[in-house]
């Protein structure tokens with residue numbers, strides 16, 4: 001049975017190429033954004049292991065509201081964010097560890113991607 005290929009009528013892509021989901025221009029799979037329209041390339045962002053969340057925002061939230069786990073809510077870690085509220089930041093130690101993790105770029109979001117873009 002022949003499969004329906006939406007791209008069947010288009011010219012073949014190179015192994016490292018794909019169509020932009022926004023404007024359908026050919027772009028590199030590894031490009032973080034389309035060079036033509038600037039649309040973010042979600043698959044490349046996920047594959048690169050880098051969170052789209054801002055490290056600056058996470059750091060500031062952790063600094064000012066770390067005891068309430070606000071930085072964890074920010075990166076999508078709702079469960080541990082609530083746990084952090086209930087324990088007041090693991091008696092501040094947990095929040096302090098998160099603060100250091102954010103500074104050194106080892107803090108991860110809910111998808112396990114590192115929050116390292118300032």
Ligand SMILES: [Zn+2]
Nearest residue numbers: 020023034037
């Ligand atoms: Zn595009």
